Amino acid sequence: MKRIQTPSKPVRRGWKRRAGRAPRPRPRNMLFSENLKIALRALRANKMRSVLTILGIVIGVATVVALLSIGEGATASITSQIQSGGSNLLTISPGRMQAGPAALSGGSQQASHLYYADYQLLDRALTTNISDIVPVYQASYTVKFGSESFSAPTVGVMEAHKEVRSFEMADGRFITEGDNKSQTLVAVLGSSVAEDLFGELSPIGKIISINGLKFQVVGVLEAKGSSIGSPDENIFIPIETGYNKLFGESAVYNGRKTVNNILVSVTDEKNMDTVSATVEYMLRRSHELKTSDELDFNVMNQSDTLETLNTVTQTLTIFLGAIAGISLLVGGIGIMNIMLVSVTERTKEIGLRKAVGATKNQILTQLLIETFTLSLLCGVVGILLGVGIALAFSVSGLISSVITANSILLAFFFALIIGIFFGLYPAFRAANLHPMVALRYE
């Protein structure tokens, strides 16, 4: 059964329009969605130009994301390498804490020394909270085996050095207490040194010459990887052998044996500050420093080292980011350039749009939506590309990279702002074109 239309149904609103040329309703502002459609249609109608326009910014965004990720990755890998060296290690070195402009002016700087006696003093004084304390003396000498000959840092150490620095043996044994007592001529090689001297041969038992003195190789260390202070490039000998047979006068100052570093391995990370304070107190006394004097040595722990390195990598990351930022800026100028060309090329079109009733605001809105859409596209495509590059680096094992939300957001909004900023001028220029002049433009 057919439903009968109820009389209460309202009269269709459009009926008036059919009665000839009566005034048509015309909203003061065209709907935004209409303007969006016009802008997208214009972009689609000029695909090649659109692609060229976004290319610069896409590359900029990709660079920012990739560089920041790689910088982030480098920081992470350096941090983990340092921490693998033992995080409870205190390193005592001679010299004032060199920080700030005072270190540069240097007028009152004088060579200061740590003595073997300082080590002996600390060894006696530090009875709790530490597991080991060892002195280190290091100097570079020419090393020879067969026809191979090069200069290598030679480090005088004690048996406990292996524990303090968490060394692993690849072959043979480390320096022992006995070696030191009897001042034997034995050497332990870092992995790179062993490879450079012996290649495929087994070094154990071989005799090498250090500064003309014959040493027997008794051990080779596992590779630690190339980080700062890596043992891979070093040769280790008993420190007593060194003082008595190799180092000579250069290891003596004012008739006292000197050391380069004293390493203290603390049992618990919580006690680092306590131990560090004890060390400062003892050495201050033994160096006869007045309370007003600055320390002529410094005590560094792993977290200090980390902090220093983090500052370096952060600077590096900012530097890389800035370079990428410049490429974004150049990309932005590219957008302006192409939008200007596009506005000039479309002068007639803009004139025509005005002739058929487009207002200044509608033209302005259309062009701004066009640049906004382009910038948005730049951001998305650039981020995908940048993440791709970063991942490619990671997967290839070349450089590890860590992609952070921060770097992505930064690049994205930077692209958006640059795109819109550089799109404003061409849009205003187009909107202000006189319709008659625009229509006549050839």
Add this chain to the structure above:
Amino acid sequence: MIHVEELTKVYQMGESEVRALDGASFTIQNGEMVAIMGPSGSGKSTLMSIIGCLDVPSSGRYTLDDVSVENMDETRLADVRGRKIGFVFQQFNLLARTSALENVKLPLTYAGISGRQRDERAMKALERVGLGQRTHHAPNELSGGQQQRVAIARAIVNEPAILLADEPTGALDSKTGVEIMDLFQSLHRDTGQTVILVTHDSYVARHTERIIKLSDGRIISDEKNPNPIKAGAPRMEA
């Protein structure tokens, strides 16, 4: 109805002033078909842009359907153009890489007409100019005459009071030009559309019922043409 009185338009060209229009007055009633004629530099293009609300006069009065438009700002002029004027240009001025239908819909979009109505009305306009079958072709897939038909469809889609054509046959061969003139005449005859042709060609001008001649910004004659040439009829050689 168009009523202009003592229209002048002065352009500043560096140091000197150029009087493109110098006191033009006339009235064009609804439903007339008029030609504005003159050599280049006579001020006819300036007059056309003022009548078409693309520009405002330096002085003088212009009322369009009893509304004074000489002092309107840009936004209101855009509104008047959108509702009352349909333009046809010598070079067609269609949007490239955009279908005929989309081109015709353009004025409706700016007039804020809803989507479905736009399609219907644009189709009707295209059928009216005889292009109902080629609505999805882009301008570069159409001949010159077809492109001008699309432009005419775009001009009439808003049912404007005035159809303003600037040398509409200037870029066409004579045979196609005759077809376009025939289309203007039939639009005028069938719907009582006011048609104003701006041209330098007296043969084109003689297709209309009234010829206003301009020279140096002044009207030098304004005469009825009792026997307009009928487009499509064999041309009489003088």
